[in-house]
Every structure is written in C-alpha cells, then in structure tokens.
Amino acid sequence: MAAAAVAAVAVGLCGAWAYARTGATAGDLGRDLTVGWSFAGAGLIAWWRRPANGTGRLMVLEGITWFLGNFQAGGPALLVGLSAWFEALNLAVLAHLVLAFPEGRLTDRSSRLVARAGYGLVLAGGLLRAITYDPRADAGATYLTCPDCGVNALLVAPAARLFTTVDLTYRALGGALAVACAVLVVRRWRAGTQPRRRALLPAVLSLFFVVVFVVWDIVLRLLFPARAATVPGALLIASDLGQAAVPVAFLVGLLRLRLRRAAVGHLVLEIGPDPSLARLRDALARVLDDPSVQLGLWRPELARYVEPDGGPLPLTPAPGRSVTPVAHRGQRSAVLVHDPALDDDEALLPAVSAALRLMLDNAWLHSEVTERLAEARAASSRLVQAADSERRRLERDLHDGAQVRLLTALMALQRVDVRLRQSDDTMLRDTVAEAGRELRQALTELRELAHGIHPGVLARDGLGPAVVAVAERSALPVVVAVEAVRCPPVIEATAYYTICEALANATKHARARAVTITVRHDAGVLVVEVADDGVGGADLSRGTGLRGLTDRLAAVGGALGVVSPAGAGTRIRAELPCG
Template identity: 55%
Template sequence: MKLRGDRPPGTVPLPTLTGWGAAALAAGLGGCWAYARIGAEPADLARDLCVGWAFAGSGLVAWARRPANRTGPLMLAEGLTWFLGNLQGTPVPLLFTLGAWGEALNLAVLAHLLLVFPDGRAGGAGERRLIAAGYLLVAVGGLIRVLLYDPAADSSASYLTCTDCGPNAFLVRHDADLFGAVDLVYRWAGVALTVLVALRMVQRWRAASPARRRVLLPSWVAVGLSLAFVGWEMLYLLMPRLLGGADAVLALPSDLTEVAVPVVFLVSLLRMRLRRASVGDLLVAVGRTPTAHDLQDTLRRTLGDPTLVLGLRTGAGHADPDGRPLPASRAPDRDVTPAGADQDAGAVLVHDSALAEDPALLAAACAVVRLWRRNALLRAQAEEQARAARTAPGRLLRTVDEERRRLERDLHDGAQTRLVYTLMTLRRLDAGLPSGVDPALRRTVTEVEGSLRQALEELRDLARGIHPEVLGRAGIGPALTSLAEQCPVPVTVEAEPGRYPPLVESTAYFVVSEALANAVKHAAARRIEVRARRSGARLVVEVADDGVGGVADPATGAAAGGGTGLTGLVERVAAVCGSLEVDSPEGRGTRIRVELPCA
C-alpha cells in the first residue's frame, strides 16, 4: 500500500526542490536590489536576472530529472552564486565583504560544472585537482584580496565600480601597491585555471565519440564563454584605460553567452525526451519484422550513436549482425547492456557510455529488442505451423494415394487373378462335358461363365476407379488417352511425354476424369480437348469443352445442379499446393486449368 508522502526511489522530494527554487528567487531579488542601488539600468538588471535564474531553473529541472547526477545541483549552485557579487552594492559591511570575497565563486562553480558534465563526476585525478584549485583560489586568494581591499580607495577593483559601497568589514590594511599586486596575481591565476579547463575540454572533445560529443555540446558553449572571459581579462590587464568604456559593450554578449549554457542544456534534455518519443519508430520497425541489420541501423538513428552494435548470442558468445564475434574486452568509453529480460544475454547492446545518461531511453531500446526477438520467434513458430498445416493435407493425400495403389494391386493380383483362373477352369469344364450331357447343366455352366465375366469386368472397373493401372505403369499421357477412349464424347488428348511424381499424376488424372464427367453430364458437350504439358517446375493440365457454359462456379468450383465434384477437386488440388481455375461463360463452353508443382 502506498502511503501519503511516499515517492519513487531515486527522486528528489518536492519540498526540497521548492525550497531551493525559493532560495534562487530570493537570491535573484536580493542581488537585483543591491545591483539597482549602485544605479544599474533596467536592461542590466533584466540581463543579470536572466543569467542567474536560467542557471538555477535549469539546475532544478536537471536535478529533478536526474537526481543521482551532480550536474543539476551544480547548475543550481551556479545560479545562486551568480548573484553573490552583487552584494557589494549593499550598505551592510558583512554582506559587502561576502560579495567581494565570493565575486568569482560562480566561475569556480562553472569550471566544476564543465569538468563533470554530463556524468556529474570528474574523469580523473587531474580534473579533480583543477576543480579543487578553482575553489581554493576563491577561498584563499579571494580572502587575501578582500583583506586588502578598500572600495573607497579603489572602486575599479569591482565590476560594480561603486565609490560609496561598503565599508569592507574584513579590511585589515589598505596598501594600494600591495593590493594591486595581489589583485593582479589573483586575476592571472584565474586566467591560468580557465585556460587549463579549456584545454582539458579540448582533450575530452577529441577523445569523445560522436554520441558523447552531442552530449558535450552545452559544455562547449561554456568553453566559448570561458575563452571570451580569458580574452577580456587579458585585454583589460594590458589596456585597462583604453577598455574602460568597453564594459557596457562587452557585458551584453558576455551575459547572453552565459544564458546560452543553461538554455542549451535544457535543449539537450528536450532532445533526449524527443529521442524517447522516437522509440515509436523502433516499434513500427519491429512490426515489419526487420532483419538484425535493419534493427541495428534503426537503433543507431534513434539513440544517436552511429557506433552502436547489436550483439546476438552464438555458440561461442555474441556476434554482430554480420556474424563477426564481439570482442571479449571493451573500450573504456563503451558499455555493454543486456537487452533480454532478467539480464538475459541472448542479445546485448554495445554502445557509447554517454547513453547511460538517459537510462529510460536505453531501457526502452532494450525493451524493443526483446519485443523484436519474441516477434521473430513467434513468426518463426507461426511459419513452421503454417508449413505443417500446408503439408499435412498433402501428406494425407499421398498416404491415401499410396493406399489406393496398393488396393488396386491387391485387387489385380488377388481377386481379379482368382476370377480369371476360375473362368478358365469353368471353360475347361464346359469343353470337357460329353455331347449327351443334360442341356440344363450346359445352360447353367454358360450362365455361370457370363456371371464370372461380368464380375471380372466390374472388378476391373472398380480397380480402375480406385487407381488406374496404366497410370502407375505408363504415366499421365497414356492414362489420359485410356480415359478418353472410355468417354462417350469425342476427346482429343495432347500430352507431352514424361513422368511426374505419383501424387501429381494421380491428382491430374482425377481432375481430368471429373472434368470429363461434368462435361458429359452437365455441359452437353459435343467435343472435349485435354492438354497436359510441363511449364517450368509445374504440370499444367487444361480441359476445354464446347458445351453450353455457365455450368461451373469459378468462385466455389461447384458444378451446376448442386454437384460437389469440382469442389472436391479444388480441395484436392490445394492439398498438393496447386491451383485450379474455372472459366465457364454462358454459351461459350467451360475451360478448367490446373497447375501442379512437380518439385
């Protein structure tokens, strides 16, 4: 049962986010009030608030979206410390001192943010030393500087340029030369750290994969901002008097560039959400049952990682869609994510480690891979069942056909042979009767002989109906000729010589037999043509008559008068994966065409 106040694991409590949001709002308003005291223009105030609140708002969003990542809290800290230097515009000595001391703290936070973005953690000891050096410079260097800083004596030392700000509560001694030297060292140390951070960012960019470079885009906007600060500081140190009036000109592009950092970060978040929405494209692709190659290409486009590899389990491990085995070890910037349920390694995704920044997107992609595997398995099972269903009637018909041939042989070699022997014995008996025998006895022998002859003919007809002996002995051509000779209507037979599988020959024979019977019984045909020929890997049989037509339904295969002969033929032909066509227009006869596979 879910209790009030419960929240999903790994989320930031709403009161916490609300409290920090209120703190950012208060910091902005307080900084704006202090900035306004020294005569800042409304445009300057609006620009200042936009930069600080953009960082703070982006940080809150990032923190809520990725609670385990330090990027969000760092962006929030950047927004809060952005207004810290504005406290130098207040008349309260302690607040002025805190503002002068932490004037550059937001730059240290920004350097920290750049070096840990997007993972939220430093990549090595060198980056951790740079982060610590930035905070140490502000904490120690800034403190030494503020101990010597008298705003009334040197108002240009602050970006606020305020002559009546302060006083400095931490002022120990004012020595213009000493303060100038400390201030110069402080600024150049900040420049040096900025350059080192920028160089480290260049190294990270050069070593990054295409997917990680897209993720690092916001930090590169910030690198451009850092380089702009470096250039400004160097020019200011070299030509402070000539650039004295350039503050107003450079302030706007500098601030707008800083606003771009959180804005680009939010755009990155939005792109990730849109990328999650594009998982729908994966589902559409899975519905078409793509190959492993096609699915891998779709995953690459959707996840934005052109190096992603879909690995499928083989006997010796995993292999890519081309069958190449995946290496046992992986590069430091590569991750392997099982795409099966319950860590099933039947399929894995080898991808850029930057994708781990959006676990929901990665989980959705893995779910699609699982769906693809299940879909492929179900389709394979369905196709196997369909093949079994298609071949089952053929197997049954083949069994029946073999049984018919066996029965025909049994009748021919058994009962028919015994009847012939009996008839021959009776003839010998009749020939051996003396001339003076009773006429009634001779008539009885004659009647028995006639009955035996009739029984023998009926048995032959029965055997021929079960399976014609000529069909198994000579093939479809002679069997059709024999069938035509028994038809009361003239029949022309054109059959190419050659043999076909027994089931194909028997099917073709009974199709022609039924077609001839229908032509005589229902079509009032005066002439019938039968053709049998091979066409590729198929036997094509056609039966055409000159009857009245309209006696067969091409859709159902039923003959006129409610007969079911053609319907049975349709089923028989379908059982061997053949096709049957009936063309029976009124007054123009009937044509039946059958194609039977010979393979």
C-alpha cells in the first residue's frame, strides 16, 4: 500500500512535468492531477478500510495509469513509444473497475470477457497503433498539443493514412467495449434490488460520462476530422469530471456504510429490551435499506427457524439471496436472509449480528428479571395473604376460645358472688368482687387485642363500618367518606391498616386538629386518601411506618404516595387493585 502511494505521487508529478512541456495551462495540470490522484487517494482509503475487496487496488491502478499518456510529450524515445502504446490503459482499468464494482471482482462470465477484451485491445491494438504513430506527423491524434513531441522508438510504419485507419478502428473498438460495459451494468442495475442499485451508482455515473465522451470523440473524428484536434477541450473536461465522480461516489458510499453501521448501534435503544420479531425485522430492513430482509428465530422444539407470522423460514434461501446465521450463547439463535449487496461491507453484517445478540441478551435478561419480579411479587402477596389469614384465625381463636372461657369464668364468679351475699365473710366477698373486676378488664383488653389483630366488623360488614369504628375511637375529629364497595379480603385489610397507620401518625406526630378519610372505587382501583391539617414534613425515606406501608401495598400490587409540605399538612394516598 505504501509503495502504491509513492508510485501514484511519483508518476503523477512526472506526468505533470511532461504535460507542462506541451504548453498545458495550470488549469489543465490541476484537472489532470485532481482526477488521477483522486482515484489513487480514494483507492488507498478503500484498500486500507476494506483490504479483502479489490476495488481499492483497481482504483489505485486507475490513478497511476491515468498519467501514462502524458509521457508522449518528450524524453527518451522508448518512453514516448511506451506511453503511446499504453495511453488508453487507464480506460481498460476503468472498465475493469466498473464491471467489478462494488465486489472488487468480476462475478460473471460476460464481465470477465469484456474486461479481458479491454486489456487485449490495449495490448494488441495499442501496439499496432504505436508502431504506426508518428508524433511529429500526427499531432492531433492525442490530447497533447506539442509539435515538438519526442521521437517514437516503436514507429516502424510511418504512414499517415494507415495510422488514421488504425487509430479510428482502435477508438471504435474501444467505444464498442464501452457500450458493452454499459449494457452489462444496466442489466445488473435492472435485475438488482434497491441496495444493489445504490451500490452500482458510481459505476453508472462513470459509464455515462465515458460512453458520452468516447462516442462523441468517434463521431467527431468521422464527421469533422479537421476539427477533431481543436474541439474536444470541453469534452475532456466533461470526461475528467465524470471519471472523478467515481472516487467521490465511492467515498460517499464508504461514509454511507459507516453511517449505516452507526445506525445499527442504535437498534438496541430503538427496539428496547423486549422486541417483537416483526418490529425487529422492520427496523433491520430500514437500517440496512433492504425491504426484502427476512429474520427468523430458531425454535428448538420445532427444529426450524420461524418468521414473524409464525411460518417456517426455509434453511435454503432463494437464488440471489444471502444468509447470515446469528449464534447466541454458543447455539444458533437467529438467521438473516438478505440482499447479497450487503455482503460488500464485511463489517456491516457482523455489527448487525452483534446487535442482534445484544438484543437477545437484553430480551433474555428482561424476561428473567420480569419472571423473578413476578415470582417475588407473588411470594410477597402470598405472605400478606397468609399473614391476613393467620390474623383472622387468631382473632377467631381469641373470640371463640379465650374470650368465651373468660366470659364463662366471669359468669361463674358472678354466681359465686350472689351466694356470698348471704354470707358474713366480707373478705371473701371483696376477693370475689376484685376477681370479677380483673376478669372484666382482661376480657376488655382481649377484645381490643382481637380487634387490633383483625377487626371482626371488617370481615363482617366491610371497609366502611370498620373505618367508622376506627374514627369513633380516635382522639381527633375525623370526617369519613367511604363508598359502599367490597374488595377481596386482603385488599380491604391492607386498606384498613393503611388508614389506621395514617391516623396514628396524624395523632402522634403531625399535631393535627382534624383528619379526613376518603375511600372510593375508580376503574378497578381502590383509592384511599387520609389528609390532616398538621405540621407536614412526612417523608417516605424516614421512619419504618410509611416504609412498611409501602412494602405492604407493593406486595398486593398497590402503591403509596405522600404529599407533605412543611407546615401544610399531610396527604397520604394509597391505590390498590380492586377489580
């Protein structure tokens, strides 16, 4: 690559020096160097970026051979002859480049035949032309205008009419080969898909200018031979600009490929952690600019790839299609069926495969986290339900067991007291009366304990009466507004204890004067709000009470919100599912 760069610079400078000896203007020299070095420079970049593709090397060769015709301006006679012989070699290289673009190789028999014919025409026809070409007698036969051009060492048949016939035939055959190239490229264009047509655009641009120039040159020499040496200046400029469009278009193509690779990197963010197959395929079609792209995911249980609609994706693609398998975690996971034009960029499809693997990893992790989160929520919900059931059982046991026994003991003690009233044993009557008072106090405390564990009114009458009972026992004035709606027992219990905790906080910490409790049902959601007019400043991150409420609500699929600006009271809002 370094040797090619040095050769391009050296040949270009020497060719410009020779061209300048013919009286070429600074504009002519600048245009000449621009075209040749643009091919060489773009070719070196392509060679460096895509060493496996032969396009870069062909472009460098085109840039070097571009200057060969300049050496007819003088110098050693052998150099003049060789320059006349290989003056059109750059056109043969250009035809090869056009036919091989963008793969960098000749892919069909017709292209190989035309490319070989081009080189054969330069080798045989160029030699025949060189041995009949006298630079001093045929000054108009080349783009150089130098009456004092050097001697052609290869000249063996100095005959003007013979040279004119050979030269015209040589140019006509070159024009025929140019037309053949155009036919092949147009055929490839018409048969190609959208990505293939976009890839062929530089070749089409180059052929357009070359065919126009060659055909015009032949027509001019046939119809206006006297003006052939003076008119082609504008055509040379058009030809030069047309050929310079090829490396420019190629560099634009390289930039477009790099942008396309960058777009592949955004696929992961665009699709998200849980992509559908159809959405992923559509995004790939847009990024790769290939509407025909197919994506299949491997289904081990079916032993085949499956398309977005669930249909099987054949393992053997249709002719003219390429297949890129994608392995995930060491096993086949997906497959891309796409236009072969995408294979021209050897870094694009690996980038797509890497993005697909990353998206599959994200989807797998997302599914794993979602599954674990669902399991954790289910476990928490089961724990809350189990705890609620245990509280109900304990409340029933206290009510039906210990309370009944205490009440029976109290009644028996009362009967003893009735009989002792006829006795004169004052101390014994006092002892029995004291035992009766203690039993009543124990029974009262046991009832309060059972009510705190799980109020019977909640299970029997619902959330409204239970909240009213809590409000009646509160030390603060409480306004209650509860809709008459029933929810699952665990939801009602969670809402009840949320209200109790919020009311306790308002009584103990908020220094509130009044509390408002509202409970309503809104589209399958039970909304509980407890608002006070206290000092505010409540924070979910401080204290275990609110954090415990948050965890309890989350365990049954609910959520807790607290609005508590300093000095403006506190509003606690809980939302629970109640479908």
